[in-house]
Amino acid sequence: MELLKGRGWNFGDNMDTDAIVSGRFLDAPVEEAARHVFESIRPGFVDEVREGDVIVAGANFGCGSSRESAPEALKTLGIGCVVAESFGRIFFRNAIAIGLPAMVCAGVSERFNDGDTARVDVEKATVENLASGSSFAAEPLSGEMLLILESGGIMEVLKSMMGEER
Amino acid sequence: MAMTSAESILARASGSEKVEPGEYVSAVIDKAMCNEGFAAVFMNLGAAGVKRIQDPGRVIVIMDHYVPAPTERAATIHQLVRTGVEQLGITKFYDGRHGIAHQVMMEEGHVLPGELIVGTDSHTCTYGALGAASCGIGFSEMAYVLATGRLWFRIPETMRFLLSGALAPPLSSKDVMLKIAGDHSAEMAQYKSLEFSGEGAREMSVEARMTMSNMAVELGAKFCFFETDEKAEAWLAEKCGGGCEPLVFDKKAPVSSTYEMDLSALEPQVSLPHTVDNVKAISLLERTEVQQAILGSCTNGRLEDLRLAAGILAGRKVHPGVRLLVIPASWKVYRQAMEEGTLGTIIAAGGVILNPGCGPCFGAHGGLLGPGERCISSTNRNFKGRMGSDQAEVYLASPATVAVSAVAGYIADPRDM
Known part of the structure; x- marks a missing residue:
């Protein structure tokens, strides 16, 4: 996988899935849900975020619901990677499953300001803050997770499996 | 091994x-x-x-x-x-x-x-x-x-x-x-x-x-x-x-x-907005008025939960400023609670019985909150905006605490009733 580089957005601890995509948008198309990401806690985020931006968060990012629209809405907005001290486990699974890299990285949230450029090597599991020059070791992803990410998500993996069967 | x-x-x-x-x-x-x-x-x-x-x-x-x-x-x-x-x-x-x-x-x-x-x-x-x-x-x-x-x-x-x-x-x-x-x-x-x-x-x-x-x-x-x-x-x-x-x-x-x-040393607990771990023992909680009380859901909508609440509500009235919404966890629970009179007791006290389902718990429908409103709920999450308005607050507690609070109009200790 190529290196990911983008502006970092710093979020605190316990950013729950309702803050990412509210329950009122669960029956809506993801494009609609994406227009309201972080509306309740950080109004205006969707207008400022750019393609390739990186979320750098504290502990328990994406805790709560199993809604896949949470990572999907972030991906729809152009977020290239989510780095956090720890994740709600279902959010983490869903992020990998839809092809959005998610990296567990201790100590990262205290060393990132909004706008600092992040560089992430998903395969080598490293995260750098290019503004401050600091670098961090993230937890490596498993071989299967890397395969899913490289394929563009678990549905792409399934599609190629179905193709092989034919 | x-x-x-x-x-x-x-x-x-x-x-x-x-x-x-x-x-x-x-x-x-x-x-x-x-x-x-x-x-x-x-x-x-x-x-x-x-x-x-x-x-x-x-x-x-x-x-x-x-x-x-x-x-x-x-x-x-x-x-x-x-x-x-x-x-x-x-x-x-x-x-x-x-x-x-x-x-x-x-x-x-x-x-x-x-x-x-x-x-x-x-x-x-x-x-x-x-x-x-x-x-x-x-x-x-x-x-x-x-x-x-x-x-x-x-x-x-x-x-x-x-x-x-x-x-x-x-x-x-x-x-x-x-x-x-x-x-x-x-x-x-x-x-x-x-x-x-x-x-x-x-x-x-x-x-x-x-x-x-x-x-x-x-x-x-x-x-x-x-x-x-x-x-x-x-x-x-x-x-x-x-x-x-x-x-x-x-x-x-x-x-x-x-x-x-x-467990014998425990006292009733309440989770304050907006994270589940923002918990206080009920005796340490300041007077907190509520406009809605939710009893039920997949967390606490089973027969023993409804019976416990009905025991508290029997002969009492839900506070006029509170909407008590009851969500049995299933139709089986609903029917048994109806047949044995548990629902009758809750309705007589002023509770509204909703169809078994997830509705208000995840903020979709059937009992949402307006700005500035507070709800005491036996559900499982109190995230910001979880049950309607971003400006509303959800407090989590046990069925007994929910029932007692619905009567009191504020979050109350079920041991006092």
Whole structure:
């Protein structure tokens, strides 16, 4: 996988899935849900975020619901990677499953300001803050997770499996 | 070889002799539960060119999030679910007339000890009350599961909770989970598996254990287990004829941590906005007026919860400034509570009975909050905006605390009534 580089957005601890995509948008198309990401806690985020931006968060990012629209809405907005001290486990699974890299990285949230450029090597599991020059070791992803990410998500993996069967 | 419950089930499901925490396995899924998310799963399968799923007999589809359909959009999702169920040959289909998925799964005998079960809902971990390894996944992974019958898992570390003493009524197992969240944090069990044992766990009914395992995800846990004792066996005998291999904890298996907790020393707990772990003992809470009280949901909408509340509400009236909404966890619970008079008592006190379903709990419909309003709720989450307005507040508590507060008009101590 190529290196990911983008502006970092710093979020605190316990950013729950309702803050990412509210329950009122669960029956809506993801494009609609994406227009309201972080509306309740950080109004205006969707207008400022750019393609390739990186979320750098504290502990328990994406805790709560199993809604896949949470990572999907972030991906729809152009977020290239989510780095956090720890994740709600279902959010983490869903992020990998839809092809959005998610990296567990201790100590990262205290060393990132909004706008600092992040560089992430998903395969080598490293995260750098290019503004401050600091670098961090993230937890490596498993071989299967890397395969899913490289394929563009678990549905792409399934599609190629179905193709092989034919 | 000594293994924790999570290890032994994932080893069995992946055909391994022995597994270690941190290891990744590909495991065969015993059962897959879908709610209305099945519509998205069905679309995903279609997009991937999957015409036949691996084993329709292992799939259970239960509509519960939007029942009855509050919007045209929800009704359209329901139509897609029905089409998908028909096309894929799924016969275990509950079309919105049965209740909340987790309660229905347990009541209809779809949960057996030692099984590996995934569901498109974060509270799928509820089935650990009967000794199943169960957890939530998303729609894409569910499509993969339905197509292939398998999914990757990381072997979790295990935390053991030894519960001593018995809860003094009107306290309930909800108070125990809120206390744990408050003392530790909403991520104390991140990626981990929980095992509850000891006198305190044995004393709990299967229903009370379901509340515990339902709330496990609010601690970040992947699985939550109770042993299959005589109470669990009685439940299984009634729902599916019994004769199941029991889940017994291997006390020799190494765990990452062990906690001891004396339930007899507990006092009622309340989780304040906007995180589940923002907990206070009720005696430390300032006077907090509420405009809505919710009794029910997959967390606390079972018969013993409704009976406990009815016992408090009998001969009393809900405060005129409070809307008490009651959501039985299933139609079976609803009918029994109706036939035995429990619902009559609640209605006489001024409670409004809603259809069993998820409605207000996830902020979709049927009892949402306006700006500045406060709700005391026996549900499982109090995130900002969870139940309507971003400017509203949700406080979580036990059924008894909810009932007492509905009468008082403010969050009140059930021990005082």
